[in-house]
Amino acid sequence: MKRFQCHCGQEVFFENRRCQRCGRHLGYDPQRGTMVALAQRGGDGWWCEENGVAYRLCGNRLNYGVCNGLVEVGDSNPLCVACRLNRTIPNISIPQNLERWGRIEQAKRRLIYGLLELGLPLEAPVAGYPRGLSFDFLEDQRSNPAVPQEFVTTGHFKGVITLNVLEADDVQRVWQRELSSERYRTVLGHFRHESGHYYFELLVPDRQGFMALFGDPGQPYGQALQRYYNQGALAGWENDYISAYASAHPIEDWAECFAHYLHMLDTLETAAARGIIVPLSDVEPIDRLLQRWDTLAVSVNELNRSLGLQDAYPFVVTPAVADKLRFVDAAIGRYEAVPT
Numbered sequence: 001m002k003r004f005q006c007h008c009g010q011e012v013f014f015e016n017r018r019c020q021r022c023g024r025h026l027g028y029d030p031q032r033g034t035m036v037a038l039a040q041r042g043g044d045g046w047w048c049e050e051n052g053v054a055y056r057l058c059g060n061r062l063n064y065g066v067c068n069g070l071v072e073v074g075d076s077n078p079l080c081v082a083c084r085l086n087r088t089i090p091n092i093s094i095p096q097n098l099e100r101w102g103r104i105e106q107a108k109r110r111l112i113y114g115l116l117e118l119g120l121p122l123e124a125p126v127a128g129y130p131r132g133l134s135f136d137f138l139e140d141q142r143s144n145p146a147v148p149q150e151f152v153t154t155g156h157f158k159g160v161i162t163l164n165v166l167e168a169d170d171v172q173r174v175w176q177r178e179l180s181s182e183r184y185r186t187v188l189g190h191f192r193h194e195s196g197h198y199y200f201e202l203l204v205p206d207r208q209g210f211m212a213l214f215g216d217p218g219q220p221y222g223q224a225l226q227r228y229y230n231q232g233a234l235a236g237w238e239n240d241y242i243s244a245y246a247s248a249h250p251i252e253d254w255a256e257c258f259a260h261y262l263h264m265l266d267t268l269e270t271a272a273a274r275g276i277i278v279p280l281s282d283v284e285p286i287d288r289l290l291q292r293w294d295t296l297a298v299s300v301n302e303l304n305r306s307l308g309l310q311d312a313y314p315f316v317v318t319p320a321v322a323d324k325l326r327f328v329d330a331a332i333g334r335y336e337a338v339p340t
């Protein structure tokens with residue numbers, strides 16, 4: 001994440017809606033990739049003070065207070081680029097759901113920040129573009145006995161990313177993490193993983209190179225997942241996979257690697273922006289990124305241990321995993337090179 005400043009000079013953050021120092025309203029402009037300080041100038045419009053660009057606040061901020069995205073005034077959609085991808089929002093007649101939804105949107109905006117920085121397509125499905133991306137935030141009977149679904153699983157199917165809103169509850173998520181013997185479970189991690197499934201079709205049209213590294217994506221999926229849940233990860237998975245779950249199926253391995261690629265880029269960018277590491281160039285080669293990530297990830301874990309916390313990045317990027325991250329990098333690079 002980059003660093004941002006209010007018009008008054010105060011440092012402000014990606015999640016902020018108000019400057020602590022001068023009280024100006026803040027919002028994120030996804031087109032320009034920056035936070036902007038706003039001044040209300042009549043009507044229902046909000047205006048960027050510095051350059052006069054007119055914005056509206058995202059409808060999900062005006063109505064529910066769950067977003068800080070901005071919409072350019074000329075845009076007829078009342079929702080920001082992140083919120084317009086929502087197909088199903090949580091049932092906010094249940095009081096806890098508004099807070100859960102706010103946490104979900106915060107993580108989703110950070111996902112979208114990363115995807116936009118990579119130049120990946122980000123459109124809701126419409127008549128002319130049925131391959132778009134959308135989100136369902138659903139409850140099951142564990143959080144709401146009135147809904148028909150007994151169990152909602154977080155996942156991706158045909159462009160729809162489903163997240164169980166319970167994942168926004170820390171206690172529930174950590175409980176689920178322990179139950180699944182996972183080392184890491186966050187809402188942002190879910191989004192990065194599931195978006196990997198979505199982009200697979202767009203980024204990996206040629207399966208030959210993929211198969212050499214990840215295996216056959218056509219392997220029966222249901223059987224593979226059943227095997228993983230019954231018997232656990234493949235023996236010796238630590239050498240070839242970033243996580244135990246990645247060994248369940250080649251497509252899960254890809255989604256995990258895609259998520260880790262986004263983790264790596266965002267964390268490196270944050271560290272560079274804050275002067276913890278030397279700045280990244282715009283075309284930092286993947287080998288150099290991997291090298292720098294190797295050092296930074298250890299430092300981040302050591303910092304956490306100094307504070308008595310668990311490792312922030314409890315993973316090891318082995319040479320085999322590094323090859324897969326190189327593949328993800330090349331796939332994203334190739335996509336950018338294709339004129340749309």
Ligand SMILES: [Zn+2]
Nearest residue numbers: 006008019022
């Ligand atoms: Zn300010």
Ligand SMILES: [Zn+2]
Nearest residue numbers: 058067080083
């Ligand atoms: Zn929004």
Ligand SMILES: [Zn+2]
Nearest residue numbers: 193197252255
């Ligand atoms: Zn998956």
